[in-house]
Amino acid sequence: MAVTYPKIELHVHLEGTVRPATLFQIASRNGVALPADSVDDLARLYEFRDFRHFLEVWVMTTGALRTERDFRQVVLDYAAEAAAHGAVYLEGIFSPAEPAGRGVPWEEVFAGYCDGAAEAREKHGVHVNLTPDITRGYPLEAAELTLTHAVAHADRGVVGIGLGGAEREYPPELYAAVFARARDGGLGSVPHAGEAEGAASVRSALDVLGADRIRHGIRAFEDPGLVSELAQRGVVLDVCPTSNVRTGVVSSLAVHPLPELLKAGVECTINTDDPAMFGTDLGAEMRAAVGLGASPRACYAAGVHGALCDQRTRAELARIGDEFDWSGEQG
Numbered sequence: 001m002a003v004t005y006p007k008i009e010l011h012v013h014l015e016g017t018v019r020p021a022t023l024f025q026i027a028s029r030n031g032v033a034l035p036a037d038s039v040d041d042l043a044r045l046y047e048f049r050d051f052r053h054f055l056e057v058w059v060m061t062t063g064a065l066r067t068e069r070d071f072r073q074v075v076l077d078y079a080a081e082a083a084a085h086g087a088v089y090l091e092g093i094f095s096p097a098e099p100a101g102r103g104v105p106w107e108e109v110f111a112g113y114c115d116g117a118a119e120a121r122e123k124h125g126v127h128v129n130l131t132p133d134i135t136r137g138y139p140l141e142a143a144e145l146t147l148t149h150a151v152a153h154a155d156r157g158v159v160g161i162g163l164g165g166a167e168r169e170y171p172p173e174l175y176a177a178v179f180a181r182a183r184d185g186g187l188g189s190v191p192h193a194g195e196a197e198g199a200a201s202v203r204s205a206l207d208v209l210g211a212d213r214i215r216h217g218i219r220a221f222e223d224p225g226l227v228s229e230l231a232q233r234g235v236v237l238d239v240c241p242t243s244n245v246r247t248g249v250v251s252s253l254a255v256h257p258l259p260e261l262l263k264a265g266v267e268c269t270i271n272t273d274d275p276a277m278f279g280t281d282l283g284a285e286m287r288a289a290v291g292l293g294a295s296p297r298a299c300y301a302a303g304v305h306g307a308l309c310d311q312r313t314r315a316e317l318a319r320i321g322d323e324f325d326w327s328g329e330q331g
Helices: 020-030 039-045 051-064 068-084 097-101 106-124 140-152 172-184 199-209 218-222 224-233 241-246 258-263 282-291 296-306 311-323
Strands: 007-013 087-093 127-130 133-135 160-164 188-193 213-216 236-239 268-270
Touching (some): 007 236, 007 282, 068 087, 087 311, 097 140, 106 127, 172 199, 199 218, 218 224, 218 258, 236 258, 241 282, 268 296, 282 296, 296 311
Parallel strands (some): 133 160, 213 236, 236 268
């Protein structure tokens, strides 16, 4: 039997990890109607067609998540799945303003995700930290509340703040003050950038939001000078190959810029983004990346470097990588 090599995943939206069987269970528990009468019917609704369809599935999924128990279960279920693919460390993303906007108390959202993260290591051997996203397009008050609760839960595994949503309509400058407060509160900065928008978005994330790491960032390749700077500064990019194809950021894996970024010396982690909705998993993403010339060991090292974790955890992750026999990288 092939040995699964260790993996670090730094970019996964926890709401996007909910598989059809789990969604059916949670919706039934909460009395939420779904447009399907069975898990098999629901699974067919997950078959990705286009970005509009992705949003429909996203709304269907998030609308069913209503209690602390639900959020906890989402973390634990994905930790188990990722562990089966060799994950030893995850940074899970969640968007608290969405359930809060539906009336779920902010504290219940954070408590559920934090409880799940705390249990994940004991039950599945995966260290889970959390990086809640500020959602572009919501009122700035929601961004402030996201930050307030994130700082309050910094002792429960919340290690950073992200920024997700429409890059063009809501540029980083709108959130500069919130991210400055996050840095003052000891949280890392991990915004989405360079996905739907080009290299200028990555530049703004670095200069305006003080990004410690860039989620996606692949369109930095449009500016060779920026690519060189990313490599020189050691800024890690969280690359999500299948997601980039499914959302139309690139037309196919054959033209994905990952090889160009790696050749330039940019450190890249490999991630699933929304695995249930894009029909992928961590093992499949790594195989795609290896097909593009990535080294599993180098991707793991990029994860060690880019993780928003304490030094004790970083040293443990480094030890795992150092002690593994990478000569037989099998999957």
